[in-house]
Amino acid sequence: xxxxxxxxxxxxxxxxxxxxxxxxxxxxxxxxxxxxxxxxxxxxxxxxxxxxxxxxxxxxxxxxxxxxxxxxxxxxxxxxxxxxxxxxxxxxxxxxxxxxxxxxxxxxxxxxxxxxxxxxxxxxxxxxxxxxxxxxxxxxxxxxxxxxxxxxxxxxxxxxxxxxxxxxxxxxxxxxxxxxxxxxxxxxxxxxxxxxxxxxxxxxx
Amino acid sequence: xxxxxxxxxxxxxxxxxxxxxxxxxxxxxxxxxxxxxxxxxxxxxxxxxxxxxxxxxxxxxxxxxxxxxxxxxxxxxxxxxxxxxxxxxxxxxxxxxxxxxxxxxxxxxxxxxxxxxxxxxxxxxxxxxxxxxxxxxxxxxxxxxxxxxxxxxxxxxxxxxxxxxxxxxxxxxxxxxxxxxxxxxxxxxxxxxxxxxxxxxxxxx
Numbered sequence: 181x182x183x184x185x186x187x188x189x190x191x192x193x194x195x196x197x198x199x200x201x202x203x204x205x206x207x208x209x210x211x212x213x214x215x216x217x218x219x220x221x222x223x224x225x226x227x228x229x230x231x232x233x234x235x236x237x238x239x240x241x242x243x244x245x246x247x248x249x250x251x252x253x254x255x256x257x258x259x260x261x262x263x264x265x266x267x268x269x270x271x272x273x274x275x276x277x278x279x280x281x282x283x284x285x286x287x288x289x290x291x292x293x294x295x296x297x298x299x300x301x302x303x304x305x306x307x308x309x310x311x312x313x314x315x316x317x318x319x320x321x322x323x324x325x326x327x328x329x330x331x332x333x334x335x336x337x338x339x340x341x342x343x344x345x346x347x348x349x350x351x352x353x354x355x356x357x358x359x360x361x362x363x364x365x366x367x368x369x370x371x372x373x374x375x376x377x378x379x380x381x382x383x384x385x
Numbered sequence: 386x387x388x389x390x391x392x393x394x395x396x397x398x399x400x401x402x403x404x405x406x407x408x409x410x411x412x413x414x415x416x417x418x419x420x421x422x423x424x425x426x427x428x429x430x431x432x433x434x435x436x437x438x439x440x441x442x443x444x445x446x447x448x449x450x451x452x453x454x455x456x457x458x459x460x461x462x463x464x465x466x467x468x469x470x471x472x473x474x475x476x477x478x479x480x481x482x483x484x485x486x487x488x489x490x491x492x493x494x495x496x497x498x499x500x501x502x503x504x505x506x507x508x509x510x511x512x513x514x515x516x517x518x519x520x521x522x523x524x525x526x527x528x529x530x531x532x533x534x535x536x537x538x539x540x541x542x543x544x545x546x547x548x549x550x551x552x553x554x555x556x557x558x559x560x561x562x563x564x565x566x567x568x569x570x571x572x573x574x575x576x577x578x579x580x581x582x583x584x585x586x587x588x589x590x
Binding site: 186188189191192194199200201210211212214215217219223224225226228229230231232233236240245247269290296 | 391393394396399400403404405406411413414415416417418419420422424427428429430431433434435436437438439440441450452474475476482495501546
């Protein structure tokens with residue numbers, strides 16, 4: 181330990197630096213924050229991570245978080261087994277569940293194809309999706325990935341892989357978000373929203 | 386545990402949310418990142434925090450981090466004991482040590498007076514500073530706080546508290562930073578840099 185630094189603090193900075201979007205300066209700020217917390221608080225802080233990591237399981241069917249081998253959604257008789265909604269990660273499952281508009285199954289890819297981040301199809305939960313699509317009588321695969329080049333690439337890859345299986349593939353609608361002004365919408369979105377116009381469904385609110 | 390959420394993840398989100406500047410969305414991103422790490426990695430991650438918190442001591446003289454009761458700076462016979470440099474936190478000690486220009490002692494306040502953050506003089510290491518200034522033959526207290534309203538307030542507060550003690554109080558120089566253009570410098574800084582002009586000291590590089 182030098183006069184003005186400490187290996188213990190350096191370790192903590194290094195660990196925080198591993199988190200996405202956290203640089204050395206923020207990591208140092210976090211380390212100092214921990215030093216101001218009581219020992220009990222820091223130990224609760226640390227324990228939450230190991231607890232979560234050791235106790236959480238992933239459903240072997242859909243790769244969503246679960247407390248059993250097969251998650252509550254995959255094993256529920258109330259869910260519509262004819263539909264599988266493919267999402268990037270569990271945050272998307274939470275977001276879609278919160279809408280209350282979807283009652284089918286999910287499939288969590290665990291990322292999207294992104295060569296820049298070194299992520300290829302081999303890093304995603306694609307084999308289990310293809311297997312599942314073939315095995316059961318699923319009728320529709322709904323691709324609910326983000327609207328970026330990476331999302332589009334992944335959609336295209338999955339579409340090609342799924343086209344030999346008897347299943348219809350759809351993507352979630354892209355268009356003008358609720359509250360958005362037409363004037364400030366980019367041309368691709370506005371163009372698609374006209375091409376993919378839908379019959380009037382009544383007031384949204 | 387509900388279908389799409391988990392108390393274990395909520396706990397982690399809650400803990401990350403305690404870190405300065407981290408909202409619920411970032412906290413969730415960190416939680417997912419930990420789920421992608423191996424159990425060993427997560428346990429190393431967690432251990433670094435408890436290790437640091439339990440092993441690091443604070444010097445009882447200057448409140449800097451230390452591995453002994455009194456830190457290496459405070460106990461060194463090589464340091465100039467006539468000067469005390471008052472800083473906000475240990476990051477500032479590191480920054481000043483890195484300049485190699487200062488050989489006196491330090492005093493870490495542990496914050497600055499900031500009513501907006503609920504920080505008053507009572508929350509800072511001020512009593513030990515006053516005690517130290519009175520007891521020993523320190524000749525100069527150098528206030529090295531940041532150049533904000535809170536920093537200025539703290540400077541003023543300390544100056545008032547120190548004025549009955551036989552010690553001279555100075556602040557670090559404020560002026561144009563190395564590499565800055567005069568044109569883009571704010572008026573207060575430029576004005577002060579003219580008022581506080583110094584004799585030419587030769588080229589900086």
